[in-house]
Amino acid sequence: MLNQPEMLRRATEEVDTVVGSKERLLQESDVPHLPYVVACAREAVRLHPVAPFNLPHVSIADCTVAGYFIPKGSSVLLSRLGLGRNPAVWDDPLRFHPDRHLADNRRDLEEADLRFISFTTGRRGCIGSGLGSNVTVMLLGRLVQGFTWSIPQGMEKIDLSEAKSLFKATPLYAHAKPRLNPCVYFSLLKSMSYA
Ligand code: HEM
Numbered sequence: 001m002l003n004q005p006e007m008l009r010r011a012t013e014e015v016d017t018v019v020g021s022k023e024r025l026l027q028e029s030d031v032p033h034l035p036y037v038v039a040c041a042r043e044a045v046r047l048h049p050v051a052p053f054n055l056p057h058v059s060i061a062d063c064t065v066a067g068y069f070i071p072k073g074s075s076v077l078l079s080r081l082g083l084g085r086n087p088a089v090w091d092d093p094l095r096f097h098p099d100r101h102l103a104d105n106r107r108d109l110e111e112a113d114l115r116f117i118s119f120t121t122g123r124r125g126c127i128g129s130g131l132g133s134n135v136t137v138m139l140l141g142r143l144v145q146g147f148t149w150s151i152p153q154g155m156e157k158i159d160l161s162e163a164k165s166l167f168k169a170t171p172l173y174a175h176a177k178p179r180l181n182p183c184v185y186f187s188l189l190k191s192m193s194y195a
Helices: 005-019 028-033 035-047 080-084 098-104 129-146 182-191
Strands: 063-065 068-070 147-150 175-178
Touching: 005 028, 005 035, 005 129, 028 129, 035 080, 035 098, 035 129, 129 147
Parallel strands: none
Antiparallel strands: 063 068, 147 175
């Protein structure tokens, strides 16, 4: 989003409009009113998964999925990259483009159709998906609400190239300038017992 400041501006504007004050930090109850911030988080999860594969599962019976026969006892690995960056499902899949999620009108990071892997689905799907979604969106919302972000001097862009592990190949450096009333940061630190 730092590389495409228009996105950062839209997300910040959305949060500011919903919160409506420089003296209140975004809360979990604001998340349902943040379609664009949710779309940005969904796009991040789609394009930059934390690991190449989902946890392995073993089939307990012969079955056929999408035309593929999977014999009983097979280890089944779902590819996060293969799904999230699948050109048959996503237009221009390598482009970070949050707007593609807006038509889904979702306020969480779940993806029951497995077009990308977030919490997966079914009996072994994540039981904490609601909490995980809300906390992730709230964190992103608070980062854009709490700071004016900029690329450090001397750098043209944030380098997004990936190491083999899928993590960033180079460390992330960015400037964060506080933009809320200082009391907001102090009360947050206090609640975390840092001040
Ligand atoms: C952003 C946050 C989170 C993400 C991305 C996430 C993702 C996942 C994924 C991908 C799985 C594996 C599903 C599968 O194997 O098909 C999983 C399983 C699980 N998650 Fe989460 N999770 C998150 C937060 C949480 C939270 C907050 C809790 C609990 C409060 C939780 C509890 C669990 C449990 C217990 C399982 C195992 C379910 C089972 O095997 O039956 N997760 N999670």
